[in-house]
Structures are given as C-alpha cells and as structure tokens.
Amino acid sequence: MAAALQANIRPVKFPATLRALTKQSPAPFRVRCCAVNSAGKKRYNITLLPGDGIGPEVISIAKNVLQQAGSLEGVEFSFREMPVGGAALDLVGVPLPEDTISAAKDSDAVLLGAIGGYKWDKNEKHLKPETGLLQLRAALKVFANLRPATVLPQLVDASTLKKEVAEGVDLMVVRELTGGIYFGEPRGIKTNENGEEVGFNTEVYAAHEIDRIARVAFETARKRRGKLCSVDKANVLDASILWRRRVTALAAEYPDVELSHMYVDNAAMQLVRDPKQFDTIVTNNIFGDILSDEASMITGSIGMLPSASLSDSGPGLFEPIHGSAPDIAGQDKANPLATILSAAMLLKYGLGEEKAAKRIEDVVLGALNKGFRTGDIYSNGTKLVGCKEMGEEVLKSVDSQVHASV
Numbered sequence: 409m410a411a412a413l414q415a416n417i418r419p420v421k422f423p424a425t426l427r428a429l430t431k432q433s434p435a436p437f438r439v440r441c442c443a444v445n446s447a448g449k450k451r452y453n454i455t456l457l458p459g460d461g462i463g464p465e466v467i468s469i470a471k472n473v474l475q476q477a478g479s480l481e482g483v484e485f486s487f488r489e490m491p492v493g494g495a496a497l498d499l500v501g502v503p504l505p506e507d508t509i510s511a512a513k514d515s516d517a518v519l520l521g522a523i524g525g526y527k528w529d530k531n532e533k534h535l536k537p538e539t540g541l542l543q544l545r546a547a548l549k550v551f552a553n554l555r556p557a558t559v560l561p562q563l564v565d566a567s568t569l570k571k572e573v574a575e576g577v578d579l580m581v582v583r584e585l586t587g588g589i590y591f592g593e594p595r596g597i598k599t600n601e602n603g604e605e606v607g608f609n610t611e612v613y614a615a616h617e618i619d620r621i622a623r624v625a626f627e628t629a630r631k632r633r634g635k636l637c638s639v640d641k642a643n644v645l646d647a648s649i650l651w652r653r654r655v656t657a658l659a660a661e662y663p664d665v666e667l668s669h670m671y672v673d674n675a676a677m678q679l680v681r682d683p684k685q686f687d688t689i690v691t692n693n694i695f696g697d698i699l700s701d702e703a704s705m706i707t708g709s710i711g712m713l714p715s716a717s718l719s720d721s722g723p724g725l726f727e728p729i730h731g732s733a734p735d736i737a738g739q740d741k742a743n744p745l746a747t748i749l750s751a752a753m754l755l756k757y758g759l760g761e762e763k764a765a766k767r768i769e770d771v772v773l774g775a776l777n778k779g780f781r782t783g784d785i786y787s788n789g790t791k792l793v794g795c796k797e798m799g800e801e802v803l804k805s806v807d808s809q810v811h812a813s814v
C-alpha cells in the first residue's frame with residue numbers, strides 16, 4: 409500500500425531544484441542550503457503561510473508532523489509564520505506583503521495552507537487573496553506544479569466512481585503554473601463603444617515556457633510508466649497550437665516516452681470514463697487547475713491531494729490543491745491529509761529528505777489503515793473523526809516511530 413503512494417510521488421531525483429531535471433544548466437543541482445547545529449543535525453528554514461479558512465487548521469497539524477518526522481532523520485526545522493491572502497489583507501492591507509515575499513525567498517521551502525474567503529470576494533482584483541497567491545508563485549518562479557492523484561486501496565470506496573474504474577488509478581498532473589491566462593496581458597474590464605462592460609483575459613505562452621514545463625513532464629513520465637498525455641485546445645486556441653507544436657518537437661529527445669495529445673474537453677470526459685489510461689498529464693495553468701480538481705474526486709476527495717511547485721532555482725512552494733473551504737472552516741471538519749502529504753513532498757522534492765518523507769507517507773497510510781476518516785472520505789464501517797483527531801492520530805504514529813527508533 410505504501411508502494412502506491414511512494415510510486416506516485418517519486419517521479420524524479422532532484423532534491424532541491426529542477427535544474428538537473430530540465431537540463432537548463434550543466435551545473436549539478438543544489439540541495440537547499442542547510443546549517444548543521446552543534447548536535448550535528450541539519451537545520452532548514454521553512455516559511456509557513458497558513459492563509460485563510462481551513463488553511464491555519466491544516467498547517468498547524470502539518471507543521472507538527474513535519475517537525476516530528478524530520479527529527480527522526482536528524483533534521484531540524486526553524487519555522488517562520490507569515491501572513492498571506494485575506495489574513496495579510498486584514499493585517500497590512502495587501503494580499504502578499506513584501507516581508508512575506510522576502511521570508512519565502514530566504515527560506516529553504518515554503519508550506520502554504522490556502523487563501524481566500526467570502527469576506528474578500530468583492531475586493532478589487534489587486535486586493536484579492538487569490539492575487540496574492542499568484543504573485544507569490546510568480547515571485548518564487550515556481551513554474552512546475554506537480555499534482556499527483558493516486559487512488560489508495562483504503563479509499564476506493566470513497567471515490568465517486570465505480571470501484572472497477574477507480575481502483576489502481578495513479579496519475580500525475582504536471583501543470584504550468586506561472587504563465588497562461590492567469591497572468592496574461594491584456595486583461596481587465598472595460599466599457600466598449602456601446603457602453604457595455606467587457607471582461608477579458610489573455611492566454612499567452614512563449615515557446616520557452618512551454619519547453620521548460622514539457623521537459624519536466626517528459627522527465628517525470630520517464631521515471632513513471634513512460635506515458636505522457638499533453639492536454640490542450642489546439643483545435644481552437646492559438647496558444648495551444650504553439651503548445652502542441654513545441655511538445656511534439658521535444659518528443660524527439662525522449663524516444664522512450666510515449667507521447668499523445670488530447671483536447672481538454674475530451675480529457676475531462678476521459679478522466680471519469682477511464683482514468684487508468686493516464687500516467688503523466690502535462691497541461692497549461694488553467695486546464696491543470698481544473699483537471700486536477702476533477703482528478704482529486706477519483707481518489708475520494710480534494711482533501712487528499714498534495715502538490716509541489718518547483719522552480720529551476722530557489723525554494724519550492726508546497727500546498728494542498730484545495731482552497732480555503734470557507735463552508736467548513738472553523739468547524740474541525742477539514743481533511744488535513746493533503747497538507748500533511750504536501751509536507752512529505754516538501755521533504756522529498758524541496759529538501760531531498762526522502763527518508764523523512766517516507767515516514768510521513770507511511771503514517772498517513774497507517775491512519776487510513778486503522779480506519780480513521782474525516783467526513784469527506786468517510787464510508788460505512790470506518791471511524792469518523794475531525795481534523796484535529798486525524799492530525800493527532802498521524803502525529804501519534806510518528807511519535808511511535810520515534811520510540812521504536814530509540
């Protein structure tokens with residue numbers, strides 16, 4: 409069982425950056441710098457960005473799990489909590505304060521909960537929590553967003569799909585994260601010559617942006633089952649025509665990877681018809697956002713899916729794929745596992761601490777094996793718990809690893 413999760417979040421061997429993976433620099437990749445304390449323990453600086461809604465609930469749990477799993481592998485963390493999103497707006501009037509950017513850039517990795525909420529929904533665009541998140545991704549240059557979706561055997565019954573369709577699904581969405589329509593110019597809302605309001609955004613991709621995400625995807629597929637599906641809308645969109653052309657050209661460098669192309673509308677349908685046909689999916693920012701939420705339900709819940717956002721230098725950003733879930737915030741109903749698993753991705757992809765990452769994956773599976781379920785993944789015969797109890801159970805299991813190892 410552990411193997412399923414392991415396989416899913418083990419696509420590449422690059423502790424800190426994508427440099428080696430993308431072959432953009434001949435320099436060997438650099439493990440994120442870490443000090444060594446007097447007891448010989450490695451020490452990493454982690455910026456925590458709890459954000460809004462359920463963000464603080466899941467981050468406080470993931471922080472403790474990270475700390476405990478690290479200590480078992482001789483790794484210490486120094487945490488610095490900073491405001492982002494609505495929390496930052498309330499505190500200092502902007503969704504991404506300069507201090508938060510500096511702290512994030514200066515750290516070895518960033519762990520984020522979620523941003524957004526009803527309170528700020530009517531804010532002007534530049535004062536929206538979501539704008540802060542986009543600014544953070546841009547500031548950290550984390551163009552490669554890895555979103556694994558694995559159906560764990562323990563959660564087959566939590567999937568909304570039939571057991572035979574969901575069982576064994578193990579796919580990776582490689583989403584371009586710093587380009588496309590979320591960032592494209594021109595954008596805005598203006599009044600046209602008829603006095604009518606017109607809203608517009610621009611889907612724009614430069615060749616180098618397509619090439620670098622495609623390389624990440626080819627390398628990822630190569631280390632998985634060797635199948636890459638590029639999802640676009642090349643029958644309609646010019647940006648997609650260029651996307652398909654560049655991805656196709658790069659395929660010559662990866663003869664061991666079987667490349668296919670699919671239109672996004674078909675991909676959305678195929679994901680629920682026969683998700684096992686997919687291994688690695690590469691797609692643009694908006695399609696990846698939507699398709700990964702869809703893929704999450706195959707696995708049982710959006711509360712299960714972690715993500716890693718990586719640059720070719722600098723710290724990675726790790727966050728669950730879900731949002732701030734204002735409908736359940738403050739009610740102890742959130743599933744913390746997506747954030748806990750994002751902490752595992754932080755250890756593995758951000759810091760190269762694979763053993764500590766494996767400890768986290770194991771205890772998550774252990775809690776599920778014991779039948780613990782938050783409401784979103786509950787099925788008959790399992791034990792319904794809240795966010796805190798699920799977190800305590802996971803932490804208890806890490807603690808028992810501590811005692812077993814002394």
Ligand SMILES: NC(=O)C1=CN([C@@H]2O[C@H](COP(=O)(O)OP(=O)(O)OC[C@H]3O[C@@H](n4cnc5c(N)ncnc54)[C@H](O)[C@@H]3O)[C@@H](O)[C@H]2O)C=CC1
Nearest residue numbers: 522523524525710711730731732733734735736742743784
């Ligand atoms: N990365 C981020 O910080 C993201 C932020 N958002 C923001 O979050 C706010 C809410 O957006 P929604 O569209 O409702 O998406 P959402 O992902 O927050 O919630 C969608 C549904 O999934 C449930 N859900 C989400 N996470 C869960 C968890 N861990 N455990 C159990 N159930 C969970 C929610 O209760 C809700 O019913 C908005 O302000 C949006 O802009 C949305 C997506 C990503």
Ligand SMILES: CC(C)CC(=O)C(=O)O
Nearest residue numbers: 538539541542697729730
């Ligand atoms: C809230 C957004 C900025 C994006 C989003 O939904 C996501 O990255 O999953």
Ligand SMILES: [Mg+2]
Nearest residue numbers: 697698701729
């Ligand atoms: Mg999303």
